Amino acid sequence: MACSCEQMFLFMNSLTTLATKHLTDIVNDAIRLQPSEHALVIFDTVAPLTRIITDGYRGALPNGEFLDFDSVTPEEVIQKMRSLNEGDLVVLVQSMNFRLNEFRIRIELFARGLKTVEHVHLARIQEPQFPVYIEALAYEKAFYHEKGHGLKKRLDTCSKIVVNCPGTTLTYDTGMEPTKLNIGDYTEMKNVGGTFPIGEVFTEAKDLTKVNGEAMIFGYANQDHYIQIVEPFKVIVKDGILTAPDAPQDFKDILDRIREDEEVIVREFGLGLNRAMGKDKIVYDITAFERQHGMHLSLGAKHAIYAKPGLHRKKGRYHVDVFVDIEKIQIDDEVVYRDGEFHV
Template sequence: MSKPNYCQLTEQHRRQAYQAVNDIVRIAIGHTQDEAALIIYDTECPLAPLLAEAYQATLPQAQVIEISSVDNETVMAAFAAQAAGTLIVLIQSTHFRLDAYRLRVQLFAQGLKVIEHVHLSRMINDEAPHYIASLAYDADYYRGTGTALQAKIAGAPDAKLISGRGDVLHYACPLEPAKLNVGDYRALKNIGGQFPIGEVFTEAVDLTAVHGRAQIYVFGDTTFHCNFPPEPITIVVDGGRITDVENSTPEFDAVLARIREVEGEVWLRELGLGLNRAFDRQRTVSDIGTYERLCGVHLSLGAKHGSYNKPQFKRKDTRFHIDVFIDVDGGVMLGTDNVYHAGRWQLAPCNAANSQLTTAAKL
C-alpha cells in the first residue's frame, strides 16, 4: 500500500488553526485557559500535531499526552483522574484503539467536556487546509442559521429537494423535529462533540411518503471514504425506498448490495442540511464524516438512525447509515419557501438565545 501524500502546512495554516481552535474552546465549549484540560494526540499525519500545537497554545495549563509514548492503561487512568468539567481534546489520525466502547459517551458520563477530531490521516494531498478552514467557528452564523432552519422545518407541511436539471425528491409529509449540530451546548448536559461542526438534520415523519428522483454527486463507499462518480448517479425513490438507479457505478452498486444483503431494502432516512461553508464540490476532503458538514444536502441510505424511532424498524436489526450528497441547485423547498440558492442557505437567522434548541452531536 503506497504511503499517503500530504501537502505542506505553512505558518499561515498554523495561525488559522490557532484562531479556529481558540474560538471553538472559548465560544463553542465555553472553556477558559485557566480551567483544567487534557490533550491527547498522535503524530501519524502532519495535521494531528499541528492541531495539538494549536490546542496547547489555547490551553497552556493543559496536561498533554502523545499517545505513542504511553500504554492504553495510562491513557484510561488519565481520563479517570479528571474532575467533572475538565476539557478532553482527542486528536486522532485514525481512531485511538483504547479498548473503550464509545469513548466519547463514557467521557460525557464522567461529566467531562469533549472535543474530538478523528480520521485526520484521510485528509490527503491538499485537503488538510480545507479541514483547517472548516474549523472556523462563526457562532452567529451557525446558531442563527441553524435555529432558523429548525423553525422552518417545524412549520413546513412538506419538503422538496430540486436538482439543477429539475429532478424532484418530494417529502410529502411533515418532517421530524430537527436537531442541531451547531456548537451551542449552553442548555445541554453534554458539552462538546466531534469537530468540524455545522448541520441541521431531520427525516420524514412518514418514511413511505418520500418519492421522486435525486442526483447523487458524492457517496460514502464501503471504506467510509468519499467516492466522487464521474457523472451524477440518479436514484429513483418510491415509498421511501430506492427502486431504481440510473448511471450507477460498480462502487455504488456495491454499497446498495451490502445494504440489501442485510436489510432487504434500501431506505432513505436522514435529511441532513449541512452548514459548513468551507466545503463545496471543489473544496473536498476524503473522509465522509467530515465532508458531511458541507453547505448543502445529504441523505442517509439504510435503516439505521440513532435519533429517530420508526415503527417499521427494530433498532437492533438496523445496521447501515450511508451518507450520499445530492444536487439541490434547483432549491430546497420547505413548504412554499425556497431556503437554498447558489450554494448557500437563504433565510433570516433566528436569535439562538431566544430559541428552544434541540441540539445533538452525532455519537
C-alpha cells in the same frame, strides 16, 4: 530541494497558525472553557495532520496538558481521564480512532460531565486537503446560529419539503422528526462538545414511505469510507426506497451490499452549513465532509437518533451518506435554499 523544504515549512507553519486561531475560537466561544477548568489533549503523531492540529491546540491551550496516546498504556490514559473534574475538557486528536479495549471513550467522558472535542480519521485527509479541513474548523457562530435555528424552526413545523436538482424533483409529503442541531450551541444540551468540524442540521421524515421522486447525487462515501466525487447521477425514490440504475458500478455495489441485509431506505435529511467544504472543496473523510454546505441523505436502516416501528436504533447495519446536487429546497411555501445559499 532547500527551497522546497523551506516552502513546506512555511506552508505547515501557516496552517498551524490558522488552526490555532480557529481552535481558540472553538475552545472559548463554543465549548466555553473557563479559566478554572483543566484541558487535557490526547493525541497521536501517525498522520501529518494530527501533528498540525495538536500544535494548534498548544497555541490555543497554553496551560493545557498534552498526552501522546502511543507513549502510554491504555490503563494510564483511562486513569488520566478519570482524574479530571466535571466541566474539564478532553480533546482527542486521532489519526483514526483511539481504542481502549471495552472502554467507550465518548460515552465515558460525557457520563463524567467532561467537555469533549474530537478530531477523527485525520489520516484519511490528504495534504492538498489540509487547508480545507483547517478552514472548516472556523466557528462561524452568528451564521451557524441564524441558519441553524432558522432551519430548525421551519423543519419542525413543516408538512412538505420539495428538493429540486437539475432535471429532478424529490418530495417529502410528510412532517419531519424533531430537528437536531450541530452548530456549537450547547446551551440546552446535557453534553458539551462532539466531533469537529461542525455545521449541520438534520432530521428525517416522520413517515419514511412519503418520500418520492428523483434526485441527483454528486458524491458518496465509498466502501472504505472515503468521499467519492463523481459526475452527478440520478437516483429514484419510491415510497422511501432508493434505486439507482444509472449510478457508477461501485455505488451499485454499495446498494447491493445494503440489500443483502436490509432495504435501501432514505432516512436522514441533512443540511450542512459549513461553507469551507463543498463539491469543489472536499476532504476525503465522511465524518468531516458530512457538514459540507449543502444537502445529504443517509441510506440504509441505521440511525442512532431516530427510532421507527420495525427500525430499532441499534439494529440497522447501514448508514451511507450521499450528497445531493441541489438547486433549490422549498419547505412548505418558503424557498430556503437557492443559488448556492440558505435563505432563512
